[in-house]
Amino acid sequence: MSDSAAVTDKQTTEYDKLLEMRDVHKSFGHVNVLQGINFHVNKCEIVALVGDNGAGKSTLIKTITGVHRPNKGEIYFKGKRITIHSVAQSRALGIETVYQERALADQQSMWRNMFAGREITNKLGIINVKKEKLETERLLRDSMGFTSKAITVDSQVMFLSGGEKQGVAIGRALYFDAELIILDEPTMGLSLSETKKVLDFTRSIKDHGKSAIFISHNFYHIYPAADRFVILDRGKIAGDVRKSEITQDDLVQKMENLARTGVFE
Amino acid sequence: MLKKPMRLEHKLDLSILIVFFSVFILFFIANPGVFSRFDIYYSFMSTIPFIAILALSVTLVVVLGMMDLSFPSVLAFSAWVFGTVFTNTGSMLLAVICCIAVGTACGFVNSILVVRIGVPSLVATIGSMFFWRGAVNMVARGRGISLVGAMDTFLFRAFVGRIGGVIPAQFLWMIAAALFFGVLLKRHRFGSHLLFVGDNEQSAAMMGINVKRVKTIAFMQVGACAAFVGILSTLEVTYFWPSQGQGYLMSALAAVFVGGTSVFGGMGTILGTFLGALLIGSLEAGIISSGLSGFWIQFIYGLLIMVSVSTYATMMKKRG
Ligand SMILES: Nc1ncnc2c1ncn2[C@@H]1O[C@H](COP(=O)(O)OP(=O)(O)OP(=O)(O)O)[C@@H](O)[C@H]1O
Numbered sequence: 001m002s003d004s005a006a007v008t009d010k011q012t013t014e015y016d017k018l019l020e021m022r023d024v025h026k027s028f029g030h031v032n033v034l035q036g037i038n039f040h041v042n043k044c045e046i047v048a049l050v051g052d053n054g055a056g057k058s059t060l061i062k063t064i065t066g067v068h069r070p071n072k073g074e075i076y077f078k079g080k081r082i083t084i085h086s087v088a089q090s091r092a093l094g095i096e097t098v099y100q101e102r103a104l105a106d107q108q109s110m111w112r113n114m115f116a117g118r119e120i121t122n123k124l125g126i127i128n129v130k131k132e133k134l135e136t137e138r139l140l141r142d143s144m145g146f147t148s149k150a151i152t153v154d155s156q157v158m159f160l161s162g163g164e165k166q167g168v169a170i171g172r173a174l175y176f177d178a179e180l181i182i183l184d185e186p187t188m189g190l191s192l193s194e195t196k197k198v199l200d201f202t203r204s205i206k207d208h209g210k211s212a213i214f215i216s217h218n219f220y221h222i223y224p225a226a227d228r229f230v231i232l233d234r235g236k237i238a239g240d241v242r243k244s245e246i247t248q249d250d251l252v253q254k255m256e257n258l259a260r261t262g263v264f265e
Numbered sequence: 266m267l268k269k270p271m272r273l274e275h276k277l278d279l280s281i282l283i284v285f286f287s288v289f290i291l292f293f294i295a296n297p298g299v300f301s302r303f304d305i306y307y308s309f310m311s312t313i314p315f316i317a318i319l320a321l322s323v324t325l326v327v328v329l330g331m332m333d334l335s336f337p338s339v340l341a342f343s344a345w346v347f348g349t350v351f352t353n354t355g356s357m358l359l360a361v362i363c364c365i366a367v368g369t370a371c372g373f374v375n376s377i378l379v380v381r382i383g384v385p386s387l388v389a390t391i392g393s394m395f396f397w398r399g400a401v402n403m404v405a406r407g408r409g410i411s412l413v414g415a416m417d418t419f420l421f422r423a424f425v426g427r428i429g430g431v432i433p434a435q436f437l438w439m440i441a442a443a444l445f446f447g448v449l450l451k452r453h454r455f456g457s458h459l460l461f462v463g464d465n466e467q468s469a470a471m472m473g474i475n476v477k478r479v480k481t482i483a484f485m486q487v488g489a490c491a492a493f494v495g496i497l498s499t500l501e502v503t504y505f506w507p508s509q510g511q512g513y514l515m516s517a518l519a520a521v522f523v524g525g526t527s528v529f530g531g532m533g534t535i536l537g538t539f540l541g542a543l544l545i546g547s548l549e550a551g552i553i554s555s556g557l558s559g560f561w562i563q564f565i566y567g568l569l570i571m572v573s574v575s576t577y578a579t580m581m582k583k584r585g
Pocket residue numbers: 028031033051052053054055056057058059060100
């Protein structure tokens with residue numbers, strides 16, 4: 001798929017912000033979940049998106065990834081406006097996502113999950129099963145550090161532990177070499193050692209010159225990993241601070257104030 | 266260390282294979298005279314392909330966790346189109362093209378109800394089942410169409426001729442369909458999408474799979490296959506009749522479920538459906554020639570279905 005189909009060519013290819021949302025609105029029926037979001041991610045930056053349950057974090061990232069179409073507003077990726085809002089299109093542009101819901105299919109094998117929606121095929125659409133299995137195997141052992149012998153690329157996802165499922169979801173996002181990786185509560189339900197792996201991985205994104213959006217409710221996870229914190233409150237951006245401007249304790253304090261008074265200060 | 270467990274689908278395939286051969290051994294023991302001769306297999310080869318092709322095609326919809334009950338009516342309506350176009354133009358090719366196009370369009374109508382409007386597939390296709398049966402009764406006014414004139418065309422021989430004087434051509438179509446659907450479901454991108462959508466629709470959407478498109482194509486191919494079987498079954502007897510296909514509904518669905526495909530979606534076996542169709546299709550003749558009276562037929566059908574689906578349900582429970 002060509003990029004030109006997805007974007008208008010008004011801007012030059014020079015860009016300073018990897019991703020930018022301008023005045024994005026999204027509602028479900030009468031519920032206005034996003035109300036005028038202005039948000040951006042720089043090149044080589046990890047942005048933490050924080051906010052209460054139901055603040056609209058998942059909805060925000062789903063408008064970026066094309067799961068939802070914004071009712072109003074514009075989204076730019078690498079300086080070019082995204083006009084076709086579909087998951088296939090955003091993946092083609094270089095946005096990979098680890099969804100809160102993990103987006104796996106339980107009865108399917110690991111290798112089918114790994115390549116869902118992006119199968120390696122020949123011109124007739126016949127899947128190169130051998131290659132998909134090999135790549136899955138490599139990814140599981142090398143990148144995600146799966147050690148259990150009981151798990152193979154043919155294992156159905158339903159038999160995996162929570163951490164292993166998350167490993168598959170993250171491995172999948174890794175494989176496709178994205179410019180922007182979105183992680184929606186990737187550490188949810190994970191043990192300490194599994195969490196550490198995810199956090200190490202998040203930090204390594206920057207080393208590869210890529211960017212990430214990281215959503216979590218745990219400030220001990222977010223603070224060390226992120227460069228910048230964007231606070232979302234009931235569908236609006238309530239704050240945007242760089243790590244250099246705020247200590248972890250201050251951030252926690254201000255979030256508590258926000259929950260109490262509705263103001264981030 | 267645990268022994269690597271056998272995958273559920275392989276277990277299902279194995280059990281249907283065992284059932285299939287057991288039943289045939291039983292037939293053989295009961296009446297070796299009939300089952301050691303070619304005649305009965307010849308008759309199987311000419312009749313079973315109709316329900317087998319239908320069952321193979323419907324398997325894809327069942328893999329999506331959905332249902333299509335309208336295919337026998339679509340079959341009849343497209344077969345009427347086939348007969349009418351042929352008798353009016355004398356062109357087999359044109360008749361075939363019109364017939365398949367109409368069947369595909371009927372499938373598309375189902376997909377509009379299910380995918381766009383959001384009617385559950387079982388309910389939607391109950392509606393279209395009556396609709397197309399009613400339509401064919403109206404347009405045919407209860408009368409059949411004789412197609413004896415089609416017998417000396419090339420396409421007639423290609424569809425239902427006797428290869429080498431002995432093998433019914435539709436048998437080869439059935440084998441081809443089984444191979445096609447087998448590759449499609451387990452080795453083709455589309456099959457992978459079917460499995461993923463049937464398993465978890467939300468996940469599929471989040472992975473960029475066009476869920477609506479997958480469902481639409483699934484219903485359309487059932488329509489196309491129903492039309493194709495409509496052609497085969499019409500030509501086999503060189504006669505169209507408006508109640509055509511009515512007997513295929515339950516036997517085709519029984520073949521799918523006896524084969525081990527789950528009604529919940531996300532899994533399916535083409536080998537299972539294929540063997541299921543052979544089993545269901547040969548049961549009647551098998552029972553009769555075993556010396557049991559015709560009264561036994563439905564009873565044994567029922568027993569077979571109940572036992573096999575119970576076995577599969579038990580297997581499913583155990584793996585969790
Ligand atoms: N598809 C949908 N249809 C209707 N309402 C929705 C839909 N998706 C989200 N919502 C609503 O939008 C609001 C924001 O949901 P969202 O999932 O974005 O919150 P969140 O910030 O990710 O919360 P959490 O921290 O619990 O994951 C909620 O009130 C939710 O009920």
